[in-house]
Each structure stands twice: as C-alpha cells, then as structure tokens.
Amino acid sequence: MLKxxxxxxxxxxxxxMCRPEVICAYPITPQTHIVxxxxxxxxxxxxxxxxxxxxxxxxxxxxxxxxxxxxxxxxYTATSSQGLxxxxxxxxxxxxxxxxxxxxxxxxxxxxPINIWNDHSDSMAMRDSGWIQIFAENNQEAVDLxxxxxxxxxxxxxxxxxxVDGFILTHAYERIDLPAQEQVDQxxxxxxxxxxxxxxxxxxxxxxxxxxxxxxxxxxxxHKQLQALDLIPEISAEFQQIFGRSSGGxxxxxxxxxAKHVVVALGSVNGTIKDVVDDMRADGIDIGAMxxxxxxxxxxxxxxxxxxxxxxxxxxxxxxxxxxxxxxxxNIRMALRGLKRPLFTAIAGLGGRPITKASLRVFFExxxxxxxxxxxxxxxxxxxxxxxxxxxxxTRRSGPTAENILRALGPVGGDV
Amino acid sequence: xxxxxxxxxxxxxxxxxxxxSNRLVDARARLVQASMDRNNSLTCxxxxxxxxxxxxxxxxxxxxxxxxxxNQTIAVNATGCLEVFTTPYPETSWQIPWVHSLFGNAPxxxxxxxxxxxxxxxxxxxxxxxxxxxxxxxxxFGCLSGMFERNDDVLYICYDNQGYMNTxxxxxSATPPAARTATTQAVGDAPGNVxxxxxxxxxxxxxxxxxxxxxxxxxxxxxxxxxxTKAMHIHGARYIHVNVPCPLGWGSAPHDTxxxxxxxVECGLFPLFEAEFGEVTNVIKIRKRVPVEEYLKxxxxxxxxxxxxxxxxxxxxxxxAMADANIKRYKLLGEGA
Numbered sequence: 001m002l003k004x005x006x007x008x009x010x011x012x013x014x015x016x017m018c019r020p021e022v023i024c025a026y027p028i029t030p031q032t033h034i035v036x037x038x039x040x041x042x043x044x045x046x047x048x049x050x051x052x053x054x055x056x057x058x059x060x061x062x063x064x065x066x067x068x069x070x071x072x073x074x075x076y077t078a079t080s081s082q083g084l085x086x087x088x089x090x091x092x093x094x095x096x097x098x099x100x101x102x103x104x105x106x107x108x109x110x111x112x113p114i115n116i117w118n119d120h121s122d123s124m125a126m127r128d129s130g131w132i133q134i135f136a137e138n139n140q141e142a143v144d145l146x147x148x149x150x151x152x153x154x155x156x157x158x159x160x161x162x163x164v165d166g167f168i169l170t171h172a173y174e175r176i177d178l179p180a181q182e183q184v185d186q187x188x189x190x191x192x193x194x195x196x197x198x199x200x201x202x203x204x205x206x207x208x209x210x211x212x213x214x215x216x217x218x219x220x221x222x223h224k225q226l227q228a229l230d231l232i233p234e235i236s237a238e239f240q241q242i243f244g245r246s247s248g249g250x251x252x253x254x255x256x257x258x259a260k261h262v263v264v265a266l267g268s269v270n271g272t273i274k275d276v277v278d279d280m281r282a283d284g285i286d287i288g289a290m291x292x293x294x295x296x297x298x299x300x301x302x303x304x305x306x307x308x309x310x311x312x313x314x315x316x317x318x319x320x321x322x323x324x325x326x327x328x329x330x331n332i333r334m335a336l337r338g339l340k341r342p343l344f345t346a347i348a349g350l351g352g353r354p355i356t357k358a359s360l361r362v363f364f365e366x367x368x369x370x371x372x373x374x375x376x377x378x379x380x381x382x383x384x385x386x387x388x389x390x391x392x393x394x395t396r397r398s399g400p401t402a403e404n405i406l407r408a409l410g411p412v413g414g415d416v
Numbered sequence: 417x418x419x420x421x422x423x424x425x426x427x428x429x430x431x432x433x434x435x436x437s438n439r440l441v442d443a444r445a446r447l448v449q450a451s452m453d454r455n456n457s458l459t460c461x462x463x464x465x466x467x468x469x470x471x472x473x474x475x476x477x478x479x480x481x482x483x484x485x486x487n488q489t490i491a492v493n494a495t496g497c498l499e500v501f502t503t504p505y506p507e508t509s510w511q512i513p514w515v516h517s518l519f520g521n522a523p524x525x526x527x528x529x530x531x532x533x534x535x536x537x538x539x540x541x542x543x544x545x546x547x548x549x550x551x552x553x554x555x556x557f558g559c560l561s562g563m564f565e566r567n568d569d570v571l572y573i574c575y576d577n578q579g580y581m582n583t584x585x586x587x588x589s590a591t592p593p594a595a596r597t598a599t600t601q602a603v604g605d606a607p608g609n610v611x612x613x614x615x616x617x618x619x620x621x622x623x624x625x626x627x628x629x630x631x632x633x634x635x636x637x638x639x640x641x642x643x644x645t646k647a648m649h650i651h652g653a654r655y656i657h658v659n660v661p662c663p664l665g666w667g668s669a670p671h672d673t674x675x676x677x678x679x680x681v682e683c684g685l686f687p688l689f690e691a692e693f694g695e696v697t698n699v700i701k702i703r704k705r706v707p708v709e710e711y712l713k714x715x716x717x718x719x720x721x722x723x724x725x726x727x728x729x730x731x732x733x734x735x736x737a738m739a740d741a742n743i744k745r746y747k748l749l750g751e752g753a
Contacts, residue, residue: 021535022528051531055524056562063521063559067492067528070515073535075528093517197490197513197529199541206493206516207503 007139007169010176012037014143016047017184021073024053024064028083030166031106058083062090069099072196081108084122095130100153108166109351113402117352118166119318124327132160133296135266139174144247157194165268225297250299252291259288265316303335315345325375348378455482462509463501467670469660470575480641484648485542494522494547497582520555523563526570549576549590564624567652577662585665589615595717602720621655628654629691635678667716679711684739687746702748708736
C-alpha cells in the first residue's frame, strides 16, 4: 500500500508486520520516532502479542532483548550514536551468543563534541562486533531491509543491524510502499530458535570458554558471516518474488557495471551521488555509482569483480578513522588488493554537514584526473582549522576547541 | 503467606550448636536440601574454592526456587565467581536452564526472559537472576533499579561476599569499612577500606516499594530457603541479599565460613529481615549477641585492627557502632522469631 509517511513511522509499521514479541527501547535522537511508533502500535493492540519494555538505558535495552531472544522469542530494539556505544558490551555479547536480534541504527555522529546529526561513526564503531550490517539507501529500502533482516538473522542465528541515516531518512516524509501483512507472513516464517532456555531441555548458554576452544567459537562466527554472503542475495531474490521489488543484496549498481569511473558509498548519500552521476553522464563523462548495502559481512568478491577494471574508484564515506583516514576505504582497498586501481576517498557529511552535488562533482572531477589528495575532507573550512591551530600555537591555555571555533564563527545554524 | 513460611516459633537446636534438626520439625519445615528429591540445580563438580559461601548459598537458594516453582525455573547469571566456577566450557554444573550474558546486565536479561515468558503466556516458569555484590551493587545497579521500578517478574538474588573476589579481592561498594582488599591495602594512616556512608542495597530495593525484599545468611540456611520459597510465591520484582563469606577474600579458614557468617549476624553487622512493599515485616532476632571483635578477629582482612603494638580501638569502636545502629534500627534484640 502506497503511503506518504515518515521514514521512522514506516519502519515501525514494517517492524510490527514482522511480529516481534519483545521490544526493549530507550530513547535517543534520531531513533525516537521509531520506538514511539512501535510503543503506540503495541499499546493500541495493532501489534498484538508483543511486550514493549521501556528500559533505563541502551545497555539494558539490548540486554533485555538478549534475555528474551535466549528465551526463544523474536526481538527488536533500536538506537543511535552514544546509545550504541553505551550498549557496546552487549552488542558484542549478542553476536557472540548467536542471538538473532534485529536492531535499527538511526545513524548519528559520536561526541565529543556532542552532535545529534547524521554520519556513520556509530555503526562503524561496531563494525567488528559480529553483527551483520546493512545500510538503507532510502526509506523504501529501510522498510524492506527490516523485513529481510529478521529472515536473515533467524536463518543464521546472528544479529542484524539495519543502518538508516538519522534525520535524512528517519525524519523524512516520502512515498513508501508498505507491504501487506499477508506478504510479510508469507516471507517470514515464525521464529524457530536454534538454542532456547527451555525447562524441558535445560542448557547453559554463555559459558566461559578458554584458550582450548575460543578460536573455534570465533571462527564459527566468521563462518556464519561468510555464509551470509551467499544467503543475502538468495533472500533478496525471494523477497522480490513475494513483494515484487528488488531490495537488499550485497551491492547496488547504478551504471557502475560498465562505467570507467565508479563512486562507492553507503546509505542515503547515494541519492545525491546518483544525481551527480546523471549530470556528469549527460555531459558525456563515463561515471557510475555503486552502493554498498551489506557492509558486514564485507562483500570482497562482489566488490573486486565490480571495481577490478575501473579507471578510478571514488569512495564517499561519512566516517573518519582518526589517525588513519576512512573506514570504508581500507575495506575497498582490501577487495582490490594487487589490482593497482587508483582510489580516492572523500570524508564527507560528518556530524550532518550537507553533502552537496556541487562539492561532490568537484571531488569526482579532480579525482578522475588524479589531482586530489586522499583522504580528502569534503568542504573542510581550512580557515577555521588554521585559525584554531594558530591559537593553539600561541597560547598554552587555548581553551576548548569546539567552543573556540563556534565563537569565531559567530551565529551559525541557519545554513545547516 | 505465613503458611508458606516454615519458620517455626520454637526451635529445636541440637545441643551445643546452632543447627536445628530436620527430624524434630514438621515435615513441611524441613530443608529442601534434606530431601532426597532435591533438584541439585547446582550440582557437584564445580570449581569453587574450599569453603565457598557463595556455592553453598546458591545451591540452597536455587534448589528452593526449583521446589517452589515445581522445577520450572530459569536462571540468569551475572559474570563473577558463581558464573566462572560453575561453567568452565565445556562443563556446566547447572541442571536447569541457565544463561550468562555480561557482568552488569543480569537484571535486564532476566527482564527479557520474563517478558518472553509473559508474551507466550507461560505463567508456570519463573525467572531468578543472580550475581555477586559487584554485579549487583556496583556495575549492575542501574539495571537492577530499572528492573525493580518496572516491577518485572524477577527474583534477584545477590550473593554478597563484600568484594570483587573473582578478579582477586578488590574493593566493591559492598566492602565494609576497614577491610583490607587488593585496592584498599592495610597500609598508611587509615589502613583498609574507607569509612564511607555505605550502600545498603536491600534498603534501596525497599525504596522502590517492590513486593518483597529480604536479607539472608548462609549461617541460617533454613531461613534462606524459607525466604526464597516465599519470594517465589510472589509475583513482581523481588530481591534477596544473601551474605556469603569468602575464605579467600576475607582471610578466614575454609572450615569457618558458616561460623564467620553467623558471627556477622550475631554481632549485628548483618541484620536478617524481610520487607514487603517498603516496610520491614519481620526480623530474625539475635540469639546470642557477640561483640564485633569476635567476628573481625577471625578474618585476616581486619588483622590490622588488632596489631599487638597498636590495636585500632577507635575504628573497632566505629564498627561496633555500626552493629549497634543495626540492632537498634531493626530491633534485633529480645524475644521473637
């Protein structure tokens, strides 16, 4: 059913159609509208047979669903940013225990300085936790990925993070095709746990494992992720059969299977990138865009195949590995190892900085000519940076950086 | 509720001991452990130290919970000694469904298990969460308070051995003043732990107005079983704080574990009481009051208080004052149950 609705509300309705039985939630911007929506659906009875628990922290939110999942029911939670870090210990634990929890991340920057706007620092900080990470390009895909996520999580008994850009998607109103309940029921069978706290067959879950078996347990977690590389396209094909549209998968191509120059990115920025690609192609430039939908497991082979022969790879990423550069960038380089493809990375959109078509085009054109540094910090205001560096050189007690910069900038916010 | 509480008014102590014979009491009042059909929920073969108070307490508590629930209990465990010594992979001493997630989240995991049972309309199976004092009064405190405040259907049992014993005897918020630990050494002007304000988690639990709060000791296992049994017949959030001496951390002899626990009760430092909806409803009176020195002296963690050249009379008095305050507050002297 086509509906003009907010991304978060659509995600909440999609989650409800997946019939989760326990939802634990703790509010954090920009995840709030999703859990508010679910709370209302449970309270009105539209989502029946579901316990919605308002907990006291994100750590408790994920811990609660860990308990419920171990007790054999379908579980869901959502968070963002600091919340994801606050539950970090439980994030690793859920993956280590092999519990098929689905969690939405309304992607947001991590402080300090505190910032509520979108980038990918939060999910990226948890990229090695053992969760599958899938990124939505738009709100239609955000809806679809959640339905796919439950199926994927439960097939492999592994948790899945669905990453949805904060505000840009979570708070955007779009035309969304919400599936029918019958379609979701047809696609997603009732949850059959592989391990469960059952008084008839008592098991101990979460025992201490020493050097004698730890490596094997960890390898099996890696093995499951590798299996997901095969399973994700399979599940996407099944999804297409039932819902009549393509969603999910490892990567999405936009002229990138044939183009000489390819832009690689995750999430909603692909919308802007595609517009720039359209403009540049209209001007006769052979450029395409590849969106990475599945970031963990990382589809090394698919990406190597897609990018192995291109003249120039341009990564646009909303994350910064401080002291190294990009976070997506090294993954792409690993996929392309030995192939000597020119690769340029733009760190863009940190803390919600708008990524404009004009700036992207300048970066792409320079990168294709090999005339730009990598990583390149898109739209970085060097005046501000240099002024602050200078202040630090002059005065020992130069004060807090962020506050100095804001003071020097004067009233801001109107152009964000 | 009283008929479910097998505390007898008249106690038949075996001569010269604090032991009440099972044979002389009403069949309903006999210990679960005295029964051949006890569950052995925490069975033999685990790796606890000699004289471990926690192993003793957990065995009695969980078997009592199992009996009260007709063998339908799921246990959630915080990280700590109890978790480590019972489940070194691939062995487990638990004969009941048992899950361990993290150090600080056992109350929240238990909330999740209870929610899963509720949504599946399973009213028979009950949830017990358990952890040491570190996992309860420190790192798991936020989750514990949240579980209380929502009145989730969980019995949380804290086995309090007054320190981080699993990591090598460091101080927790349950470590008593003056006690030596690996992070409150018996050196300097004020050896041992600080005289802070203390953190009385049973009282904090009561401040949540939850249906049931109790303290218990492995020196009174019949009382421990009775309190667990009573708690299991109540729904909502319940809390039992069990004092379990740790020979390793307290520097007491393994064969003195029960004795140390008893002296702690008898001197007044660990009052045994029950509370319902925030009000104390029952206390176990001290049978034979002893000065705190008797309790302190048999533990090496307090040895610096009794140096021959310089006994720390002032601080022993301060500890005695704490015991006296408990005796007054909970009315621990005189006739009664």
